[in-house]
Amino acid sequence: xxxxxxxxxxxxxxxxxxxxxxxxxxxxxxxxxxxxxxxxxxxxxxxxxxxxxxxxxxxxxxxxxxxxxxxxxxxxxxxxxxxxxxxxxxxxxxxxxxxxxxxxxxxxxxxxxxxxxxxxxxxxxxxxxxxxxxxxxxxxxxxxxxxxxxxxxxxxxxxxxxxxxxxxxxxxxxxxxxxxxxxxxxxxxxxxxxxxxxxxxxxxxxxxxxxxxxxxxxxxxxxxxxxxxxxxxxxxxxxxxxxxxxxxxxxx
Amino acid sequence: xxxxxxxxxxxxxxxxxxxxxxxxxxxxxxxxxxxxxxxxxxxxxxxxxxxxxxxxxxxxxxxxxxxxxxxxxxxxxxxxxxxxxxxxxxxxxxxxxxxxxxxxxxxxxxxxxxxxxxxxxxxxxxxxxxxxxxxxxxxxxxxxxxxxxxxxxxxxxxxxxxxxxxxxxxxxxxxxxxxxxxxxxxxxxxxxxxxxxxxxxxxxxxxxxxxxxxxxxxxxxxxxxxxxxxxxxxxxxxxxxxxxxxxxxxxx
Numbered sequence: 348x349x350x351x352x353x354x355x356x357x358x359x360x361x362x363x364x365x366x367x368x369x370x371x372x373x374x375x376x377x378x379x380x381x382x383x384x385x386x387x388x389x390x391x392x393x394x395x396x397x398x399x400x401x402x403x404x405x406x407x408x409x410x411x412x413x414x415x416x417x418x419x420x421x422x423x424x425x426x427x428x429x430x431x432x433x434x435x436x437x438x439x440x441x442x443x444x445x446x447x448x449x450x451x452x453x454x455x456x457x458x459x460x461x462x463x464x465x466x467x468x469x470x471x472x473x474x475x476x477x478x479x480x481x482x483x484x485x486x487x488x489x490x491x492x493x494x495x496x497x498x499x500x501x502x503x504x505x506x507x508x509x510x511x512x513x514x515x516x517x518x519x520x521x522x523x524x525x526x527x528x529x530x531x532x533x534x535x536x537x538x539x540x541x542x543x544x545x546x547x548x549x550x551x552x553x554x555x556x557x558x559x560x561x562x563x564x565x566x567x568x569x570x571x572x573x574x575x576x577x578x579x580x581x582x583x584x585x586x587x588x589x590x591x592x593x594x595x596x597x598x599x
Numbered sequence: 600x601x602x603x604x605x606x607x608x609x610x611x612x613x614x615x616x617x618x619x620x621x622x623x624x625x626x627x628x629x630x631x632x633x634x635x636x637x638x639x640x641x642x643x644x645x646x647x648x649x650x651x652x653x654x655x656x657x658x659x660x661x662x663x664x665x666x667x668x669x670x671x672x673x674x675x676x677x678x679x680x681x682x683x684x685x686x687x688x689x690x691x692x693x694x695x696x697x698x699x700x701x702x703x704x705x706x707x708x709x710x711x712x713x714x715x716x717x718x719x720x721x722x723x724x725x726x727x728x729x730x731x732x733x734x735x736x737x738x739x740x741x742x743x744x745x746x747x748x749x750x751x752x753x754x755x756x757x758x759x760x761x762x763x764x765x766x767x768x769x770x771x772x773x774x775x776x777x778x779x780x781x782x783x784x785x786x787x788x789x790x791x792x793x794x795x796x797x798x799x800x801x802x803x804x805x806x807x808x809x810x811x812x813x814x815x816x817x818x819x820x821x822x823x824x825x826x827x828x829x830x831x832x833x834x835x836x837x838x839x840x841x842x843x844x845x846x847x848x849x850x851x
Contacts, residue, residue: 349603349788436743437742492824493780496780498744525698525747526745527738528744528745535784535787536791539806555791571743577743578669579831580835581838582830582835584830586836586839586842589839590839590841590846591842592842593843594845594848597843597846
């Protein structure tokens with residue numbers, strides 16, 4: 348049985364707030380060994396002071412961007428940019444967030460979400476003496492599918508993949524290519540209780556203690572597929588244009 | 600509180616088996632109004648007799664394929680084909696499944712997973728007098744991220760999106776582009792209790808009764824983004840090649 352619930356009583360988070368203190372106070376004595384604490388990146392960004400004026404939004408997106416993957420005019424005068432950001436994550440607007448932010452401001456993603464997760468996990472473990480894992484989430488769009496799901500952008504003390512590649516299925520055949528991204532599945536499960544418009548930024552997932560481990564396990568960075576290994580490293584229109592120019596140049 | 604558990608006691612499924620009978624027997628009296636029953640597509644395919652000899656795997660992939668999206672030699676002599684299948688779903692090998700299948704066979708996806716979900720939901724509602732939703736899942740890879748997650752390929756009696764687009768965030772600003780794909784999030788949550796190698800093909804998700812509705816709600820087909828609206832409708836290498844040829848032809 349998996350149980351997932353949101354922590355009540357996390358106040359509005361401001362720069363400099365200590366998330367461990369807020370989470371431990373809200374959780375009381377409810378946390379147990381093997382629990383996975385799932386934290387919305389928004390409150391991590393707020394606590395870390397990753398806030399910039401909304402007027403600087405476009406500049407902020409540009410400075411968070413390593414590479415534009417695709418862009419398209421999605422409404423008159425508005426161009427959606429899908430980019431690879433400095434964390435390697437492919438996201439609309441580089442993950443710069445303008446909803447649920449203090450008026451007139453936008454939020455950048457945490458500088459290093461895996462390090463943020465490690466600090467939170469370490470703090471909770473010390474404060475409560477319980478061995479928890481921590482996942483930091485963002486709401487991300489997908490290729491080929493409408494809508495968004497919450498996915499893991501930071502992790503500590505929890506296996507991000509359930510590696511079945513060495514295992515066999517019930518018929519004894521090797522499960523050669525199966526490597527479930529349990530961190531993303533946990534992020535999605537937690538979103539079902541956190542909600543978007545409400546202020547419930549932290550959830551607890553109980554029932555997969557087998558996934559909880561040492562704080563030096565690989566973080567969510569391991570989920571990012573390097574562009575050179577990705578068949579969709581560039582948008583179709585952009586790749587076509589690059590090819591067109593190269594093809595024309597090859598003849599002339 | 601969200602609770603997710605796998606149903607014990609579903610036997611090996613064979614062609615012609617009635618999944619409603621098997622699910623109702625395994626669930627006993629445990630199902631309640633508002634529960635969402637999450638069924639692995641593999642057992643739906645088996646029950647519907649969507650089994651072909653393994654020797655015909657490549658032909659099966661070809662016949663399930665509407666359009667090759669991208670392909671790459673992923674190991675010597677083996678080419679992974681990412682295709683759009685006849686359901687509109689972009690998947691490796693068109694969703695043709697060779698793991699956990701009877702020896703010497705492979706499984707095709709259900710002919711119409713939304714119709715399969717509707718039949719199962721209708722059957723459970725009639726048999727038990729409880730208003731449940733049903734989601735049928737497949738294990739799918741993603742662009743940009745390693746590993747797979749379970750996602751919804753069929754749905755009935757459950758909202759596949761939580762539409763917040765008309766709503767406002769906690770600061771009162773419109774949540775203009777946010778449309779969480781709760782069906783995919785529920786599929787992922789259920790995978791955390793079903794496991795891949797074990798024979799637990801059915802899970803129950805309790806705690807989001809607000810998402811359960813009439814059987815004529817849009818199914819999982821609504822999650823599929825039409826290729827013409829998708830910035831990643833073609834693999835980067837394939838689009839580059841198409842562009843190169845067009846560019847060369849434009850000059851000569």
